[in-house]
Amino acid sequence: MTQKQKRYESLVQVYHTELYRFAYWLCQDPTIAEDLVQETFLRAWRSLDALQDEKAAKSWLLTILRRENARRFERKQFDYADVENDTLVDTKSTALDDEMEQTVVQRQISRLAPEYREPLLLQVVMGCSGDEIADILELNKNTVMTRLYRARNQLKEALTNVNESAKGASN
């Protein structure tokens, strides 16, 4: 196996799980997410020589993946209507067991506006620092920190409301 192949393999090993989850939350479709990750690693393989510093690998892969995702929108704008998201909460049981709670949290995350969701994904899924997120999203760090704050704040409020309406319904 060549040196290049070894580098590629270790990149796949270290990052494919996180990248898939990031892609999943970016496009909210498991099939597209898988395609995105495959395309990202294919492009990474082709230009692996351009990656000088392994420490920059995560940002580099994320940049490729985000570009691929943007390309997808250039090709065709899939509109995954919020029908599913809007109806699910009301039809489910009001008992918020763990599984149910996770589903509710997931739903609220998917409802976040992309500009709030993406920095949060980078932070929680990818473990990026504020500086790294600013770099990847090409924003200044203050903007990034503000969006992270708002993302959590919105989620917290939304989940509190869900909890309260659930409690209200069970009364």
Add this chain to the structure above:
Amino acid sequence: MDDLEFRRRLFADPSDEQLIDEAEQDPAKKRLLDEAQDFDALLGNALNVPVPDDLQAKLLKNMESESDTQSSENVVQLSWYKRFTVPIASAASVALAVMVYFSTVVPTPLYAGEHALEHVYYEESALKLSKEVTLQVVNEKLAMLGGKLESLPGKVTYATFCNFKGQRSLHLIFQSDHGPMTVFIVPSESNDYRQGDTQFNDDRYSGSINKGANADTILVAKLGAPLDKYQGEVNDSLRWL
């Protein structure tokens, strides 16, 4: 850091080291910190969607098939002049060699006899051949020069096209009563080689040139062989179309 600032920064990054340090001094802040970290754990769990089992294997396989096609693509992607570097260099050196050859050889007097002798020495091993080449085979070759032999005064053991001073010619050897005898049949399309005497010899071989209308017949045999007799026999049996 006031509570509002603490809260803002906590919601932006619950693992901020500075906040964690500050929370150690303040139970209210510690409570907020714990709450925020629990919330992040909840988010983390929700975000950790299952990853397809075969994804890693697919990614490695993609690379393998890509590196297979890449190597062939690389060849195709080479510029046309790079692809032909070696053949062009070879062709250039051949062309140069040919130019040098003609520029040096052509203006100098062409002594056919010397060349005939050199040629015989160069292919001396051919004189030792004994396997018969049929007249039919000889004539198939000779036909390409436009000639035909009715017969030859001896068993033919060698028949090949060769380059006689730049002229495509037929190189024959037949077994005469005086040992192997070499015949060059050289079409007279070019007169370049036709300089020098019609009789020539060195300490081993002698030769004669018969200048014909269609071709010259050059005979080389061991010293002392009756060349005139054989020249007559060969030229009598030689027909031109």
